[in-house]
Amino acid sequence: MISTTAKRNQDVHILDQMRRGYVKKPAILYSGQPSNTICALAGDAYALLKIKRVTDDHLLTRDMAGLDQRLTEAPIQIAAIIAFDQGERELVDRAGDWLHKRSSGATPAPQLIASDDVVGFSASILDTTRQLAQRNAELTTSLFRQLADARQANEDLQNRFAALEAFIDRAGLQPFDVAFINPPVEDELEPNVLATAGNGGISQILPVASTGVSAIALHIGKATPRSDAILRATLQTVEDGRLIETWSMPAADLHAGWMTLALRKTIAGLRRTLRLIISVEGHGADLPTLSLGNAQPLPLFRLQDTDLRQSISSSSLALQVYVGLPGVVPPTPGTFAAHSKRDRAEQGLREMTVPQDVLSQAYQVSLDAEPSVFDGVRYLDSERVVSCHPPAFGNTVAKIAGGCPVGALRISANLLVAHEKARDVEFALLACGSDDRVLGLLAGTADPQPGEGFSGWVRVPAQQPRFASLYLDAPAREESDLYLVTRMVEPGNHDFAWARFSNIHALAQG
Amino acid sequence: MILPGPAFPTSMRSRRDKTMGTRKVGRVVNADNALATKIDDGFRPRLAIVIPVYKHSVLMSEAVESALAQQADFGIAIIVVDDGCPFPETETIGSAYATAHDSVFYVRKPNGGLSSARNYGVDFALDLFPALEAVYFLDADNRITPTAMRDVLAYLNSRPEIAWVYPNIDKFGIGWNGSYQAPYSRLLHLTFDNICEAGSMVARRVFDAGIRFDETMKAGFEDWDFWLQCVSSGFEGANYPFFGFDYRQRAESMLRDSHRTKAAIMSYIREKHKKLFQPDTLAQWEHEESPRYAAIATGTYAVSLFTDPNAQHAKIDLETYIDRYWAALAEPDAHGTPPFMLWIAPAHLQALRKIGVIHNVLWHAERLAEKHHLVAIRLEHDSGRIEIRRIEAGAPDYMAKKPLAWMCSVDLFKACVDDISDEWIGSIRSRRPSPDTVELVIRGPFKAFDLDRTVLSATNGLLSTLGVFRDSAYRRGANQRWTWRGGYFPAIRSHHKLLREALGASPVTPRIVSKDQAPRIGFLLPIASFGGVEKVAYAMARELSRLGYETHLYVLAKSSCEMVFDPADFASLNFLMDDYPLWGGAHHFAGHDIMMAQDEGARVERLTGLLAGLDVVINCQVAPVNAILGELRRRGVKILDHVHVLDRTRSGRTAGHPYVALAYEHIYDVILTCSKQMVDWFHGMGVPNAKLMHIPNAPSFDLREAEVRTILRQRQRRGIQDRLQAIFLGRLDSQKGIERLYAAASLIKRRQLPIDIRLVGAEVLNEQGRGSWTERFAGLGIKLEPAIYSAKGLTDAFAEADALLLTSRWEGAPLTILEAQRVGCVPIVTDVGAVSELVEHDVNGLLLRAEDDNDVALELVAALERLLSEPHHLNRLSTKAAEDLASRTWAENLSPLIDRLEAWFPFRSEEIELRRTVTSSPGR
Incomplete structure (x- = not known):
């Protein structure tokens, strides 16, 4: 006679001696007694395992050969969990729970099937197989998606690094540039577009593709230092509705002049259209006035009411769009960073036009070893442009004494070859303190020193307006000279090369 | 699967x-x-x-x-x-x-x-x-x-x-x-x-x-x-x-x-997609999508946008036009204004429309606006003819009167808008404008009312428009592109050039298919004077126009036409206005100089542009135009030749348009002839019968039956007079056998026969220096009367005469004979060309069969003497002639051609038939 304790000890012993199993075949776990047909159906393709016992740490099963296995891991694939006898249902449910806890969640629900219900058995197996195929397909397509994302990311990175490498390899390129300027226009009526727009505020389609955009500057015509309102600016890409950036700007912090909204990083990826939306948070009875540009003949670019998607002005917002190399942030302090308030410690920036009386003093300087007798520099008072007709060979250099004001960070100009028959002309802007430095800077044999800047050569085809900027590495401490230079891309024929610099203006600090 | x-x-x-x-x-x-x-x-x-x-x-x-x-x-x-x-x-x-x-x-x-x-x-x-x-x-x-x-x-x-x-x-x-x-x-x-x-x-x-x-x-x-x-x-x-x-x-x-x-x-x-690429389709789209002209109405400044001013088109106000103009400057690929601007009063546009030259004027003005800064357009009254004339700087009458309209390219207009000074453009107020200006003068039967409505001048209209543009807020802008994507499409204002390239034509006549889709038939004439060739063309056009076809007249070697037709018979009048030769070329065929498409003088692009939009071209003896008709045929235009006469050179060699037609036979769908004889000639020369169509001539102008009856009654009442009245109408030249007539007249005088010869026509200058026929006939007491062109004048002349004298050396099928016969005037004519197809000897006229000049004169005098001596015979011939002509109408004679047109354009013909039925139904 074996006592209860002895029996328990014996069981433990037997258990200890039980072989630990690991099932790789698709497994059918069951209790009760299946018919021979069902056993034959399972065949060698499936492991047909009878559930004998369920404990916390293992599942005791017996295979068709009568061999017991102690499973501490769920089978890799579970085809079915079946009770062939209603009385065994509880055991099977417990086994189901046990397996569910140890699998990835794809465990089939336990089912009750009559021991001779071959059809029910088959349907159960097939359903599980279908679910398995489904899961595999989802997994596969998920991998394709990840692969596609990786491919696109790779292409994007390739382009970004190529841009950086080009910058590193080629002297004179600016890491940061103004891509577009729509200057403010004085309007006696000073319409306050924010006040007239609906709750959604105003929206403006930007004239520059998203790729490379690093900051947007808006012009405040009239500040409202006592306002409680907060302006919220949102930058979106239109074609895919992606939210790029948001800014919150207390109206009280906005001063008259240009206000720059800097992105956390330059926008990368495929080129998209940008829409800037500006709305007012809270009750803003006293709102700053956003300046408008000149009358806009292109309906798509007129300022719109965001909600109505209709023009609320015949103009666009006065704006500047900055682009930079990947990772580059605007060099100017005094910007609104995304999601942050303006740093009051920074000094403001202002865009200023180089005065007409300064421009009108432009004169030609001869710097080449063999100075040209060609007289190419004129200030055209009627058009407010400096005409700088290049010679057939060499450069025409116009000097504007004091053209680079104190505090200047950037000098920009619009460039135009104003005759359709002209061949391509290259333009350059140069700021330096001495004529002796000009040729070296132009040739790239000398590097800009503090207070000096060079725009690089900008190629301008006939009648196709271009834009050039030079940057100084720090605000100019003193006034310096500005040089406007032109040359023919293909020396020899300079007929009709009516090269013109216009809208010469500076971004200055202080 | x-x-x-x-x-x-x-x-x-x-x-x-x-x-x-x-x-x-x-x-x-x-x-x-x-x-x-x-x-x-x-x-x-x-x-x-x-x-x-x-x-x-x-x-x-x-x-x-x-x-x-x-x-x-x-x-x-x-x-x-x-x-x-x-x-x-x-x-x-x-x-x-x-x-x-x-x-x-x-x-x-x-x-x-x-x-x-x-x-x-x-x-x-x-x-x-x-x-x-x-x-x-x-x-x-x-x-x-x-x-x-x-x-x-x-x-x-x-x-x-x-x-x-x-x-x-x-x-x-x-x-x-x-x-x-x-x-x-x-x-x-x-x-x-x-x-x-x-x-x-x-x-x-x-x-x-x-x-x-x-x-x-x-x-x-x-x-x-x-x-x-x-x-x-x-x-x-x-x-x-x-x-x-x-x-x-x-x-x-x-x-x-x-x-x-x-x-x-x-x-x-x-x-x-052949139909889509047809000129009609492309021109229609140009009109609807990128119209070629912006016509700014002097006075109202309403802007009409059209390619074809006769078709329904958009009208906008000046402000909208200004918006579009500046948008087009910034982004020309996406926004556009027409490439040509026109300042004209609607009344003047209508006046040009009325006399059928509006498309041709625009066509010329467009071409000139591309060569010159400005085109000044002037209208002048002339009741007898229509003419388009170009006057360039330096000509004595240059800018003699104030222009009624102006045209320029939009590029020129932009230059004026950009110009800060008014001095240059403002000089158009004077007779010596600084801009390179060419004047286009249109003369025609304008009504005084059409020309007088010029309270507001086109010059002011142009300058005022310029002022408005300069004052525009847009002018202060940079006109820069805002769309960041590159412009790929050509500028909308250059779409007319796409049309030109597609059609190989420049410029393209700004005319689109009318709403009723009537087949359009163009008659090509070298000149439009009083000759038989043009009269036949006018008569055919009149009949086809009555049937609902849209007929157009093209005069290629002169830029004027005499008004011997009803302007309503043609939907449009068109002149090439170029130094276009009537004959010649660098290539030779059967003793004839001919021109090919690649030759410089062929003017392929210009003529293809002028003739754009036709379904049928009928070449009425314009030899050089054959060079370009092949291109039209490739585009589906039906090409017909209408040949009237086999000419002779001075040495008597047969020559002329029938030979030219042989050279270009492959381009012709049908060759029309005025005689059976000519059909036989072409067939004998190798042209298939299927390509030949005999269209017998009929009198060139209509006479109501009642009028004819009245004239014949008067002739009957008049009876045989003491003196026989004979008439000659035509050129006094060798082809008309004027020597024979002179010889006959001399004989009549010598014999003192009671015959009066009325000589009506015009002397041909430089006719081999034979001296003046006017003087020689005057020596016989026969005064040369000026040519008669009006239908009434001709009818009266034939009504008064007993006999028509025609001693030609060669002829086709002269209309004069038919017009004389119709009112009982008996033709006594040499049996040349297809004359015997019109005159049955001793039945409805008399044929002179002699060939020698003297023999012809003798035979003519004998024939006249016979009529003098046998007045009843004269009466019988007269009556029969009038009877025969009563049934000879263009409507009847054109029936084979109309059948062919209906076969070519069945749908359109059904439409025409339907319209005719509706418009002729009782109660309308």
Whole structure:
């Protein structure tokens, strides 16, 4: 006679001696007694395992050969969990729970099937197989998606690094540039577009593709230092509705002049259209006035009411769009960073036009070893442009004494070859303190020193307006000279090369 | 074979799928083994994205993923069509997507090319999804942004007038961004490039109309063909500027291959869509989409935009025009104003319209505006003729009177707007304008009322318009491009040049098909004076015009025409106004100098432009124009020649237009002749009978039956007078045998016969220095009377005469004989040319059969003596002549030609017939 304790000890012993199993075949776990047909159906393709016992740490099963296995891991694939006898249902449910806890969640629900219900058995197996195929397909397509994302990311990175490498390899390129300027226009009526727009505020389609955009500057015509309102600016890409950036700007912090909204990083990826939306948070009875540009003949670019998607002005917002190399942030302090308030410690920036009386003093300087007798520099008072007709060979250099004001960070100009028959002309802007430095800077044999800047050569085809900027590495401490230079891309024929610099203006600090 | 994925429990559907609807799928294979799929009620997609796949096994996943990522609140079915791709992984991946995603359908078919795959996908979608509203085509290597389908379907549904929406082109890989934002232009789509990417969304009604991709096109541009099918069926597309379509471009692609074989493919497309490429169609589109002229009404400043001023066209106010002008400066590919600006009072436009020269004036002005800064247009009254004259600086009458209209190119106008000074342009107020100005003077039977309404001058109109433009707020702007995508399309203001290139014509006559679609017949004349050739042309035009055909007159060697016809008989009068030769050329055929298309003097582009828009050309003896008629024939214009006479050289060699017609026989659909004799001649010279058509002449002008009866009664009452009245009408030259007539007149005088000879006509100068026939006849007491041109004058002259004398050495079938016979005037005429087809000897006239000049004179005098001596014979001949002519009408004689026209233009002829019935029905 074996006592209860002895029996328990014996069981433990037997258990200890039980072989630990690991099932790789698709497994059918069951209790009760299946018919021979069902056993034959399972065949060698499936492991047909009878559930004998369920404990916390293992599942005791017996295979068709009568061999017991102690499973501490769920089978890799579970085809079915079946009770062939209603009385065994509880055991099977417990086994189901046990397996569910140890699998990835794809465990089939336990089912009750009559021991001779071959059809029910088959349907159960097939359903599980279908679910398995489904899961595999989802997994596969998920991998394709990840692969596609990786491919696109790779292409994007390739382009970004190529841009950086080009910058590193080629002297004179600016890491940061103004891509577009729509200057403010004085309007006696000073319409306050924010006040007239609906709750959604105003929206403006930007004239520059998203790729490379690093900051947007808006012009405040009239500040409202006592306002409680907060302006919220949102930058979106239109074609895919992606939210790029948001800014919150207390109206009280906005001063008259240009206000720059800097992105956390330059926008990368495929080129998209940008829409800037500006709305007012809270009750803003006293709102700053956003300046408008000149009358806009292109309906798509007129300022719109965001909600109505209709023009609320015949103009666009006065704006500047900055682009930079990947990772580059605007060099100017005094910007609104995304999601942050303006740093009051920074000094403001202002865009200023180089005065007409300064421009009108432009004169030609001869710097080449063999100075040209060609007289190419004129200030055209009627058009407010400096005409700088290049010679057939060499450069025409116009000097504007004091053209680079104190505090200047950037000098920009619009460039135009104003005759359709002209061949391509290259333009350059140069700021330096001495004529002796000009040729070296132009040739790239000398590097800009503090207070000096060079725009690089900008190629301008006939009648196709271009834009050039030079940057100084720090605000100019003193006034310096500005040089406007032109040359023919293909020396020899300079007929009709009516090269013109216009809208010469500076971004200055202080 | 179709392998749709099986259903799976709702709990296992991805979140994305839920937003796109749900479905349950069962599979049924029909007898054709084309598997049909039964969809339960849950999945009712409004849109299907068809993705054809062939050898893009891996990249297709990007297309499918982008389709799956759509953020739409409607169901989207994604149909991956495996076009028999040989790469097994295409099936693996396609099946995986269909299995994993409820909305994806993977179907596989034998390889048949891109068109076949797209069509398969379309038919699959239409069969399975009855609620489908549109189909989007996404190539397997391209992508769309998540908002694309939502936004584009909304846009498509918001514009019921459009049937498809196409994107801008944003290429990745080899990056490029092109703006396709211009308003959709069929003209551009046909003549420039395929402006609609295949990755477009197409409304279901296009497919319901039976339109599919052409499965024979396997080398590319099948999408271009598809859009042209849509255009043919009256559908139009539109660009959605924020589409979100990403086009993968690599260094080599099917598209690039297709560009290599573009010429051959285009040839196929042109042939297939011949009707679309016809000048009529293209000109109509130019008028509707990018009109060539902006006419600013002096006084009101309303701006009319048209190519054809007679067709219905848009009218806008000056402010709107200014908006468009500045938009076009900033982005000329997407915005446009007409390339030519015209300042004219509506009354003056109407005056030009009334006399039928409006199109020709615009045609000349356009050409001149490209050569000169400005074209000043002046109208002057002339009751006897219509003339268009160019006066250049330096001519004595240059700018003698104030212009009634101005034209310039929009480029010149822009230069004036940009100019800060008024000095240059303001000088147009003077007779010595600083701008290079040419004057175009139109003389015609204008009414004083038409010319007087000039309170506000066109000059002021031009300068005031300029002032308004200069004051515009836009002028202060930079006119810079705002759309960041590059402009790919040509400037809208240069679309007229696309038309020119497509037609090989410059400029193109600004005339489009009228609403009634009547066939348009152009009569080409060397000059438009009082000759028989032009009179026949006028008579034919009158009859055809009565029947509802639209007739146009082209005068190529002179820029004026005498008003011997009713202007209403022609829808338009057109002059080439160029130094155009009447004869000659560098090539030779059967003793004749001829011109070929490649010769400089042929003026192919200009003439093709002038003659643009005709269905039928009837060349009435303009020899050099044959050089360009072959080009018109290739474009489907029916070319007819109308030959009247076989001339003779001084040495007696047969020569003239019949020989020229032989040289160009292949270009003629039909050669019309005025005589059977000429038909025989052509046939004998090798022209098939089927190409020959005899159109007997009839009197050149109409006379009412009552008038004829009155004249004949008067003649009867008058009876035989003491003296016989004979008349000669025509040129006093050798061809008319004037020597013979003179000899006969001398004999009559010598014999003192009671015969009065009335000599009416004009002396021909430099007729071999034989001296003045006027003086010589005066010596016989016969005074030369000036030529008679009016119908009434001619009728009166014939009515007063007993006999018509015509002693010609050669003739065709002279109208004079017929016009004389009609009122009982007996012709006594030499039996030359086709005269015997008009005169039956001793029945309705007398034929002179002698050939020697003296013998002819003797025979003529004998014939006159016989009539003097046998007055009843004269009366009998007179009566019979009038009887014979009573039934000889153009309406009757033209019937074979009209039958041919109806065969060529059956539909249009039915329309004409219907109109005639309606307008002639009782009660109207």
